[in-house]
Amino acid sequence: MNAETRRTVRERADDRCEYCRLRQDHAPLWRHQIEHIIPRKHRGTDDPGNLAWTCVRCNLSKSSNLSGIDVETAQTVELFNPRKQTWWEHFDYVGAEIIGLTPTGRATVAVLNMNEPRRLQLRQELLDIGELD
Template sequence: MTTDERRQVRLRANERCEYCQMRQQDEAWSRFHVEHIIPRKHKGGDDLGNLGLCCQHCNLHKGSNLSGFDPSTGLMTRLFHPREDVWGEHFSVVGLEILGCTAIGRTTVEVLDMNSVKRMSFRQALREAGDLK
């Protein structure tokens, strides 16, 4: 992966985590990762179609997972794919919470632990500072 490709991924994502939508500028101490949406261990390539921008929290929870169990149905479901899926079709934001609107959304929220106490507290702090967009 070249420096230029990393730059392209950051620009395409508008410097936001493509999973939880956190802005890089709000986590300036932790450079967001350019990640393999389909991990290398599952034969995911280095092409731009398989790269996404991911905050540290989401990337550490995603790891090499491709799927999880939908908390509503218990059915195994694939995770959100930033290149193939539209964020607004799978997630919504209510208050400080990111809600999954579909099986893919619910499963991704669950596996990436998007509404952990720590993440909710962080969003609360950003909101109080007037910075949560």
């Protein structure tokens, strides 16, 4: 991955995780990363159209997953694709919690463990100071 591609992906995302929306400047200890939406093991490429900017926790949780199970319908659905889908159509905040509005949103929240207690606590602290946007 060359520096130009990394810069393109980071700037396109406004230096914010494209899954949980955590801004890099709110996660100073862990640098955000390039994520392959379709992982290399599934023949995903380094084309910017297959890349997303993610926080470490989302990237580690997504790993090579392409799908998850919607808790409401018990159906297997593809995970959120930030290159093809719009965050606010699939997710919203209820307080500091990220909720899925669609089967894809709910499956992605679950697989990426978006409301793990420490992550929720950080978003609550950001919400409390008016920095959760």
